[in-house]
Amino acid sequence: QLQVQESGPGLVKPSETLSLTCTVSGGSISSRSYYWGWIRQPPGKGLEWIGSGYYSGSISYNPSLKSRVTMSVDTSKNQLSLDLSSVTAADTAVYYCARGDGRDESFDMWGQGTMVTVSS
Amino acid sequence: QSALTQPASVSGSLGQSITISCTGTSSDVGGYNYVSWYQQLPAKAPKLIIYDVNKRPSGVSNRFSGSKSGNTASLTISGLQAEDEANYYCCSYAGSSIFVFGSGTEVTVL
Numbered sequence: 001q002l003q004v005q006e007s008g009p010g011l012v013k014p015s016e017t018l019s020l021t022c023t024v025s026g027g028s029i030s031s032r033s034y035y036w037g038w039i040r041q042p043p044g045k046g047l048e049w050i051g052s053g054y055y056s057g058s059i060s061y062n063p064s065l066k067s068r069v070t071m072s073v074d075t076s077k078n079q080l081s082l083d084l085s086s087v088t089a090a091d092t093a094v095y096y097c098a099r100g101d102g103r104d105e106s107f108d109m110w111g112q113g114t115m116v117t118v119s120s
Numbered sequence: 121q122s123a124l125t126q127p128a129s130v131s132g133s134l135g136q137s138i139t140i141s142c143t144g145t146s147s148d149v150g151g152y153n154y155v156s157w158y159q160q161l162p163a164k165a166p167k168l169i170i171y172d173v174n175k176r177p178s179g180v181s182n183r184f185s186g187s188k189s190g191n192t193a194s195l196t197i198s199g200l201q202a203e204d205e206a207n208y209y210c211c212s213y214a215g216s217s218i219f220v221f222g223s224g225t226e227v228t229v230l
Binding site for chain 2: 046052064098107
């Protein structure tokens with residue numbers, strides 16, 4: 001059964017880079033029908049799409065975050081990574097990794113999420 | 121790219137039907153039939169309940185239904201049950217592999 005697991009530091013200092021990894025198990029990250037996305041949710045607020053990565057290496061980013069975000073797909077490790085630079089308190093959120101279905105453009109499987117706090 | 125507009129809260133009595141709206145633009149909701157809806161229970165990850173505007177994944181109750189007219193999509197929950205208390209989010213494809221989520225709606229069962 002496919003599982004999605006986010007991992008990374010729970011605390012990041014302001015102005016530093018937040019780095020997270022999403023590990024897919026029980027299946028391949030390289031399926032042509034699917035892509036993988038990062039979505040975040042600040043405490044008490046709504047969901048925000050950060051970006052999506054495709055097995056081909058193609059990446060799409062939220063225009064509002066594009067200048068600070070770098071994502072990559074490592075098919076050998078079945079992992080999706082996220083780097084968010086120059087973080088501030090506004091980047092404090094639960095970060096989710098989710099599988100996107102290219103046939104209907106929906107996110108059909110989500111990890112449990114990982115809380116990241118930006119604080120000195 | 122702004123968040124899609126949803127009412128902050130909607131409430132209904134047990135057994136009633138409620139509808140949640142999701143308003144975007146011709147560049148997202150109105151431009152593609154790729155609207156999805158997610159249910160988020162407290163302290164849980166979101167769960168897909170509607171895709172392609174009006175299709176339900178296997179295992180999702182047929183009390184959930186979706187529709188779209190112009191730049192506004194809607195989620196209807198029929199026969200409201202206590203277990204439906206949750207936050208609901210719409211999401212639309214906006215072209216060029218970009219997505220936008222709605223602002224979220226808190227559903228309360230009276």
